[in-house]
Amino acid sequence: MQFPTDSGFTFVLFGGTGDLSMRKILPALYEAHRSGMLAESGKIVGVARQEENRAQYIDWVDTHVKPYAAKNGLDEAAWTSFLARIDYVKLDLSRAEDFATLREAIAPLPGIRVFYLATGPSLFVPICQALASVGLNSGARIVLEKPLGYDLKSSNAINDAVGEIFAEEQIYRIDHYLGKEPVQNLLALRFGNALFEPLWRREWVESIQITIAEELGVEARGNFYDNTGALRDMVQNHLLQLLSIVAMEPPHSMDSDSVRDEKLRVLRALKPLDADDINKVAVRGQYHAGVSRGQAVPAYATEPGVKPDSRTETFVALKVEIENWRWAGVPFFLRTGKRLADRVAEIVVNFRPVPHSALGPSALRAGKNRLVIRLQPNETIRLYCLAKQPGEGMNLASVYLDLAFDRFFREGQMEAYQRLLLDVIHGRLALFVRRDEQEAAWKWVEPILNEWATTPRQPKPYAAGSWGPAASSAMLAQHGTCWLEEEN
Structure with missing residues (x-):
């Protein structure tokens, strides 16, 4: 099924060089792309601390993600066009100016914004607060990986803080089962x-x-x-x-x-x-x-x-x-x-x-x-x-x-x-x-x-x-x- 171009999106992947991104998230996005389930205008932006440019990140994806994407067979033409969707932004969570750089990088990109936090739960609140500080929380969707807290108290603390920035209908707490x-x-x-x-x-x-x-x-x-x-x-x-x-x-x-x-x-x-x-x-x-x-x-x-x-x-x-x-x-x-x-x-x-x-x-x-x-x-x-x-x-x-x-x-x-x-x-x-x-x-x-x-x-x-x-x-x-x- 081919979705129309007005289903555009910008998918921002925090932890873009992490194990979860490598084994699960990017291969899943590739398979959706190969099957014609992603709008042509949709973009994927990897975010990590490494001192890399787009070309270096694409090389990393081609080396590390491709074996997982290829487990059911790989369409080389589809893989090449999938890589063309991807961009990269270096981001240090301790630097507020890096979030301003992220905002400028995705400003011209189309459609709904999705922020996927493939990071440890201790980073969920700082990332959400930093996104809000540059206005990137408005109308966006935020995906939170488990574990969400260590117990009821810490889970509520994370949910309270994230809930002050994103409405409940913007929050996607993922359980892949x-x-x-x-x-x-x-x-x-x-x-x-x-x-x-x-x-x-x-x-x-x-x-x-x-x-x-x-x-x-x-x-x-x-x-x-x-x-x-x-x-x-x-x-x-x-x-x-x-x-x-x-x-x-x-x-x-x-x-x-x-x-x-x-x-x-x-x-x-x-x-x-x-x-x-x-x-x-x-x-x-x-x-x-x-x-x-x-x-x-x-x-x-x-x-x-x-x-x-x-x-x-x-x-x-x-x-x-x-x-x-x-x-x-x-x-x-x-x-x-x-x-x-x-x-x-x-x-x-x-x-x-x-x-x-x-x-x-x-x-x-x-x-x-x-x-x-x-x-x-x-x-x-x-x-x-x-x-x-x-x-x-x-x-x-x-x-x-x-x-x-x-x-x-x-x-x-x-x-x-x-x-x-x-x-x-x-x-x-x-x-x-x-x-x-x-x-x-x-x-x-x-x-x-x-x-x-x-x-x-x-x-x-x-x-x-x-x-x-x-x-x-x-x-x-x-x-x-x-x-x-x-x-x-």
């Missing part, structure tokens, strides 16, 4: 099909699992991660956002506030946890030395930048309950961790068994009816049900209906960042986190943070390359269930 194709299709399945919506409730759903597992450790991010941990890094944002999408009521429409109002109701209905609850329904772990993909890997406490006696969690498993009419009594199991056995992100909806099996014991052994929404590494949706095996006797086996979108649609699946960046450019807020959602998530998470900060107990150890502490499996076993990979 909300841009993934299967998450979008989950909404379509639920709200577009009479088959699923009647089943999406406590009477028919036994439990729901949401997992985001990583094979990698903290790599070179030890200093950051040791002051953050998995609860802040993944649960407060990604996992609770996915939970709210899964559990939300049907919105009035798909406009931004209707969708986010329903997500907020879920977050506010989460059962609060006190200290006694936390010890029963929250597992925190930390990886020790082990073997991952056939290679020996070190313990978290020996990673560069990590304190040797660190109590920072690299694994979290939680049992969550939603206190409303639709979901009362249904456990939601959330899990995330580093140095786990596989890289996978998925949502598993386990449906209740039939009330009486007339088909014999093989029906009980064959497995559950379930819907598995795989977010990464391959994006798929599968509905598992039972079918008779060929041959003599009534022997059942688990089979699945594969919602293979590539067989029905010629267009390839859009990457999450590509979708979200296009939404920013076109002013669509539905897939971005509103401030009250963020506050509700922090309020629910904070008692766990406080309990873990004050307890002297170390996180439960688990071997790198495993699926986490045994206590995680034991927590599910108490409810008569197990993680999906354990059943398989």
